[in-house]
Amino acid sequence: MAADLSQFIDIHVHILPGIDDGPRNLDESMAMAKAYVNIGVSRIIATPHFIPGTAWAAGLDCIADKLRELKELFARKDIPLTIFPGMEIAYHKKLMNRLEHGMLQSLGKSDVYLLEPSFSDSSNALLECACQMMASGRGVILAHPERIPSFQETTKPLVDLVDQGLLVQINIGSLLNKFGESSKKLAMHLIEKSSVHFLASDSHATTRRCPPSRIEWEVLKGLLGDDLLTRLCVTNPRSLVNYN
Protein backbone atom coordinates (compact mmCIF):
# COMPACT_ATOMS: atom_id res chain seq x y z
CA MET A 1 0.00 0.00 0.00
CA ALA A 2 1.24 3.51 -0.80
CA ALA A 3 2.81 5.43 2.08
CA ASP A 4 0.32 8.12 3.02
CA LEU A 5 1.72 11.46 4.20
CA SER A 6 -1.51 12.29 6.03
CA GLN A 7 -0.91 9.27 8.30
CA PHE A 8 2.60 10.43 9.22
CA ILE A 9 3.01 10.93 12.97
CA ASP A 10 6.04 13.16 13.50
CA ILE A 11 7.62 12.06 16.79
CA HIS A 12 10.37 14.70 17.00
CA VAL A 13 9.19 18.30 16.70
CA HIS A 14 10.22 21.54 18.41
CA ILE A 15 6.92 23.43 18.30
CA LEU A 16 6.34 24.67 21.87
CA PRO A 17 6.96 28.43 22.00
CA GLY A 18 9.84 30.11 23.78
CA ILE A 19 11.47 27.19 25.56
CA ASP A 20 14.26 26.09 23.23
CA ASP A 21 15.62 26.87 19.76
CA GLY A 22 12.23 26.18 18.17
CA PRO A 23 9.53 28.85 17.69
CA ARG A 24 10.05 32.02 19.72
CA ASN A 25 6.38 32.78 20.26
CA LEU A 26 2.83 31.54 19.66
CA ASP A 27 2.72 33.04 16.17
CA GLU A 28 5.71 31.00 15.09
CA SER A 29 4.25 27.85 16.72
CA MET A 30 1.03 28.51 14.84
CA ALA A 31 2.92 28.86 11.54
CA MET A 32 4.50 25.43 12.13
CA ALA A 33 1.11 23.94 12.98
CA LYS A 34 -0.33 25.31 9.73
CA ALA A 35 2.58 23.79 7.80
CA TYR A 36 1.61 20.37 9.19
CA VAL A 37 -2.05 20.90 8.46
CA ASN A 38 -1.18 21.96 4.89
CA ILE A 39 0.48 18.61 4.20
CA GLY A 40 -2.40 16.76 5.84
CA VAL A 41 -0.56 15.67 9.00
CA SER A 42 -2.77 15.63 12.09
CA ARG A 43 -0.61 14.15 14.87
CA ILE A 44 2.81 15.17 16.17
CA ILE A 45 4.80 14.82 19.38
CA ALA A 46 6.30 18.00 20.84
CA THR A 47 9.86 17.30 21.96
CA PRO A 48 11.48 20.41 23.45
CA HIS A 49 15.15 20.12 24.36
CA PHE A 50 15.99 19.21 27.93
CA ILE A 51 19.61 20.21 28.48
CA PRO A 52 20.22 20.80 32.21
CA GLY A 53 22.34 23.81 33.04
CA THR A 54 21.20 25.69 29.93
CA ALA A 55 18.20 27.87 29.07
CA TRP A 56 16.72 24.88 27.25
CA ALA A 57 15.61 22.77 30.20
CA ALA A 58 11.86 23.20 30.57
CA GLY A 59 10.40 20.79 33.10
CA LEU A 60 7.15 18.84 33.08
CA ASP A 61 4.96 21.66 34.41
CA CYS A 62 6.24 24.14 31.85
CA ILE A 63 5.75 21.65 29.00
CA ALA A 64 2.20 20.93 30.18
CA ASP A 65 1.42 24.68 30.36
CA LYS A 66 2.78 25.37 26.88
CA LEU A 67 0.93 22.38 25.48
CA ARG A 68 -2.34 23.53 27.02
CA GLU A 69 -1.81 27.03 25.64
CA LEU A 70 -1.27 25.67 22.12
CA LYS A 71 -4.23 23.29 22.33
CA GLU A 72 -6.51 26.14 23.36
CA LEU A 73 -5.23 28.27 20.51
CA PHE A 74 -5.75 25.46 17.98
CA ALA A 75 -9.28 24.92 19.25
CA ARG A 76 -10.07 28.64 18.88
CA LYS A 77 -8.57 28.82 15.38
CA ASP A 78 -9.90 25.45 14.15
CA ILE A 79 -6.46 23.95 13.57
CA PRO A 80 -6.89 20.16 13.29
CA LEU A 81 -3.55 19.18 14.78
CA THR A 82 -3.19 16.97 17.86
CA ILE A 83 0.02 17.47 19.83
CA PHE A 84 1.25 14.88 22.29
CA PRO A 85 3.79 15.65 25.00
CA GLY A 86 7.41 14.62 24.73
CA MET A 87 10.96 15.75 25.44
CA GLU A 88 14.32 15.46 23.73
CA ILE A 89 16.52 14.58 26.66
CA ALA A 90 20.20 15.37 26.27
CA TYR A 91 22.43 12.79 27.87
CA HIS A 92 23.69 14.05 31.24
CA LYS A 93 25.09 12.43 34.36
CA LYS A 94 21.97 12.86 36.49
CA LEU A 95 19.62 11.51 33.82
CA MET A 96 18.81 8.23 35.57
CA ASN A 97 18.24 10.07 38.83
CA ARG A 98 15.84 12.52 37.19
CA LEU A 99 14.09 9.64 35.44
CA GLU A 100 13.57 7.73 38.69
CA HIS A 101 12.14 10.90 40.28
CA GLY A 102 9.59 11.31 37.47
CA MET A 103 11.14 14.54 36.22
CA LEU A 104 11.42 13.57 32.55
CA GLN A 105 8.70 13.37 29.92
CA SER A 106 8.19 10.23 27.86
CA LEU A 107 6.86 10.28 24.30
CA GLY A 108 3.10 10.49 23.88
CA LYS A 109 1.34 7.86 25.94
CA SER A 110 4.29 5.50 26.02
CA ASP A 111 7.06 4.68 28.47
CA VAL A 112 9.62 5.42 25.77
CA TYR A 113 12.09 8.32 26.03
CA LEU A 114 13.85 10.29 23.29
CA LEU A 115 17.56 10.51 24.12
CA GLU A 116 19.78 13.11 22.46
CA PRO A 117 23.46 12.30 22.00
CA SER A 118 26.18 14.93 22.33
CA PHE A 119 27.67 16.28 19.12
CA SER A 120 31.09 16.64 20.72
CA ASP A 121 31.56 13.97 23.41
CA SER A 122 32.26 10.25 23.23
CA SER A 123 29.10 8.17 23.08
CA ASN A 124 30.23 5.58 25.67
CA ALA A 125 28.46 7.10 28.67
CA LEU A 126 25.35 7.79 26.60
CA LEU A 127 25.07 4.17 25.47
CA GLU A 128 25.67 2.97 29.02
CA CYS A 129 22.84 5.22 30.19
CA ALA A 130 20.57 3.86 27.44
CA CYS A 131 21.36 0.35 28.73
CA GLN A 132 20.38 1.37 32.28
CA MET A 133 17.15 2.93 31.05
CA MET A 134 16.25 -0.24 29.16
CA ALA A 135 17.20 -2.41 32.14
CA SER A 136 14.71 -0.38 34.20
CA GLY A 137 11.95 -1.46 31.79
CA ARG A 138 11.72 1.74 29.79
CA GLY A 139 12.09 2.14 26.06
CA VAL A 140 14.77 4.37 24.59
CA ILE A 141 14.85 6.04 21.19
CA LEU A 142 18.20 7.48 20.22
CA ALA A 143 17.69 10.74 18.29
CA HIS A 144 19.53 11.24 14.99
CA PRO A 145 22.75 9.25 15.62
CA GLU A 146 23.60 9.68 11.94
CA ARG A 147 24.46 13.34 12.66
CA ILE A 148 26.85 12.52 15.50
CA PRO A 149 30.62 12.34 14.81
CA SER A 150 31.28 9.49 17.28
CA PHE A 151 28.74 7.28 15.49
CA GLN A 152 30.05 8.33 12.09
CA GLU A 153 33.43 6.95 13.22
CA THR A 154 32.05 3.58 14.29
CA THR A 155 28.56 2.11 14.37
CA LYS A 156 29.34 -1.18 16.09
CA PRO A 157 28.46 -0.18 19.70
CA LEU A 158 25.22 1.35 18.43
CA VAL A 159 24.20 -1.60 16.28
CA ASP A 160 25.07 -3.99 19.13
CA LEU A 161 22.73 -2.05 21.42
CA VAL A 162 19.97 -2.09 18.81
CA ASP A 163 20.20 -5.88 19.01
CA GLN A 164 19.43 -5.47 22.73
CA GLY A 165 16.36 -3.32 22.14
CA LEU A 166 17.58 0.23 21.59
CA LEU A 167 15.35 2.10 19.12
CA VAL A 168 16.77 4.56 16.61
CA GLN A 169 15.26 7.68 15.04
CA ILE A 170 16.89 9.33 12.08
CA ASN A 171 16.08 12.73 10.62
CA ILE A 172 14.27 13.15 7.33
CA GLY A 173 16.74 15.93 6.54
CA SER A 174 19.66 13.51 6.79
CA LEU A 175 18.18 11.31 4.05
CA LEU A 176 17.60 14.43 1.96
CA ASN A 177 21.27 15.39 2.36
CA LYS A 178 20.54 18.52 4.41
CA PHE A 179 23.18 17.72 7.04
CA GLY A 180 26.02 16.66 4.73
CA GLU A 181 27.23 13.48 3.07
CA SER A 182 28.43 11.78 6.29
CA SER A 183 24.96 12.01 7.87
CA LYS A 184 23.24 10.71 4.76
CA LYS A 185 25.73 7.86 4.40
CA LEU A 186 25.31 6.74 8.00
CA ALA A 187 21.52 7.07 7.82
CA MET A 188 21.44 4.79 4.77
CA HIS A 189 23.91 2.38 6.38
CA LEU A 190 21.75 2.08 9.51
CA ILE A 191 18.67 1.51 7.36
CA GLU A 192 20.46 -1.24 5.45
CA LYS A 193 21.39 -2.84 8.80
CA SER A 194 17.69 -2.74 9.84
CA SER A 195 18.77 -0.50 12.72
CA VAL A 196 16.29 2.33 12.20
CA HIS A 197 12.81 2.36 13.74
CA PHE A 198 11.58 5.94 13.33
CA LEU A 199 11.95 8.70 10.76
CA ALA A 200 11.07 12.19 12.00
CA SER A 201 11.53 15.80 10.98
CA ASP A 202 13.23 17.31 14.09
CA SER A 203 11.62 20.47 12.76
CA HIS A 204 12.19 23.79 14.51
CA ALA A 205 10.53 26.32 12.21
CA THR A 206 8.81 26.82 8.87
CA THR A 207 11.92 27.79 6.96
CA ARG A 208 15.06 25.84 7.73
CA ARG A 209 14.60 22.50 9.57
CA CYS A 210 10.88 22.42 8.83
CA PRO A 211 8.09 19.85 8.35
CA PRO A 212 8.52 17.82 5.14
CA SER A 213 6.93 18.97 1.91
CA ARG A 214 4.84 16.73 -0.34
CA ILE A 215 7.73 16.67 -2.82
CA GLU A 216 10.16 15.54 -0.12
CA TRP A 217 7.73 12.79 0.90
CA GLU A 218 7.84 11.49 -2.68
CA VAL A 219 11.65 11.54 -2.56
CA LEU A 220 11.53 9.50 0.67
CA LYS A 221 9.20 7.01 -1.02
CA GLY A 222 11.70 6.62 -3.83
CA LEU A 223 14.58 6.09 -1.37
CA LEU A 224 12.89 3.72 1.08
CA GLY A 225 9.87 2.26 -0.68
CA ASP A 226 6.30 2.43 0.58
CA ASP A 227 6.47 -0.38 3.13
CA LEU A 228 9.53 0.84 5.00
CA LEU A 229 8.44 4.48 4.90
CA THR A 230 5.06 3.47 6.34
CA ARG A 231 6.69 1.45 9.10
CA LEU A 232 9.10 4.25 10.12
CA CYS A 233 6.65 7.15 9.84
CA VAL A 234 3.26 5.63 10.62
CA THR A 235 3.15 2.17 12.16
CA ASN A 236 5.97 2.50 14.70
CA PRO A 237 5.04 6.07 15.76
CA ARG A 238 1.43 4.93 16.24
CA SER A 239 2.60 2.62 19.04
CA LEU A 240 3.78 5.71 20.97
CA VAL A 241 0.50 7.57 20.82
CA ASN A 242 -1.78 4.55 21.25
CA TYR A 243 -3.62 4.93 18.00
CA ASN A 244 -4.43 1.71 16.18
Ligand SMILES: [Fe+2]
Ligand atom coordinates in the same frame (compact mmCIF):
# COMPACT_ATOMS: atom_id res chain seq x y z
FE1 LIG B 1 15.52 17.88 18.17
